[in-house]
Amino acid sequence: MQELEKLIARAAELFSQSEYAVALTGAGHSTPSGIPDFRSPASGLWDQVDPMAVASIFAFRLHPQDFYDWIRPLARTMLEAQPNPAHYALARLEAAGLLQAVITQNIDSLHQKAGSQRVHEVHGHMREATCIRCSQVVPSDALLEEFLDGDQVPHCACGGVMKPNVILFGEQLPLDVLTAARQDTTDCDLMVVIGSSLTVEPVSDLPSMALGHGARLIIVNYEPTYLDRRADVLIHADLAEVLPRIADAAINQTL
Secondary structure (H helix, E strand, O other): OHHHHHHHHHHHHHHHHOOOEEEEEOHHHOHHHOOOOOOOOOOOHHHOOOHHHHOEHHHHHHOHHHHHHHHHHHHHHHHHOOOOHHHHHHHHHHHOOOOOEEEEOOOOOHHHHHOOOOEEEOOEEEEEEEEOOOOOEEEOHHHHHHHHHOOOOOEOOOOOEEEEEEOOEOOOOOHHHHHHHHHHHHHOOEEEEEOOOOOOOOHHHHHHHHHHOOOEEEEEOOOOOOOHHHOOEEEOOOHHHHHHHHHHHHHHHHO
C-alpha cells in the first residue's frame, strides 16, 4: 500500500509539473461503468465471437443483420452506462488546466458525459450513423431506439443500410481525428495511458511517439503493456480508484 501511495504521489507531481498533458484511454477505462472490453480472457467480446465475422466492414456490407444482432446488447449497455470516477477525474484535470486532451479508443461517449471537452475519438462513436448507399449522416438517437425495440436493421430513406459511425475492421480511422491526436501526442510533455493494453495499431504507437519527443509516461492498467519498462510511473491497480486520487493530489498541488 505504501508503494501505491508513492506512485500516486509521483504521478500527481508529474501532472503538476507538466505544461501539456494528454490522456490515452482504452476499453479498461469504461469497464468500471459496466461496459465489457474486447480482449480479456473469458469475458472479452472477442472471446465470444469472431470479430471479422461480425465487426468488419466487409461482413457488415454482406450481412448487416449479423452485425446488428451482435451489437444490440452492447449498444443498450452503452446507452445506459454512466461515467465512472476515472472519467470524472480526467474531466476535473482538464477543468483545472492540467490536462489538454483525451485520446480515446472507446466509442461510448462517457468522457463527454463526464464533462471532458477535448476528446479525440479515434475509433468513432455511436452518436451518428451514415448510410452506406447515399452517405447521408444522421443523429443515431431515433435509429437506436427503433433498433433496440425491435430486431430490424436500420435503413435510410433511400433504402440503404445505416451504419453507426464506429470504425470497423478494414476501415480507415478518421483522418482529421487521427491527425489531431498525433499533433497532441507530439506536443505533449506528459502522456497518461489508462485502461489500454496498447495492442491495437496505430493508437498503440502514440505513447512511443510521445516518448520520442521527450514526454514523460504514466501507465495505469491492470495488465502489462509493451511500454511498462519505459514508464516513469507504472500502476497496476483499479483505475477508478487510483485516477481520482491522482487528480485530487495534482489539483491540490496547484492551489
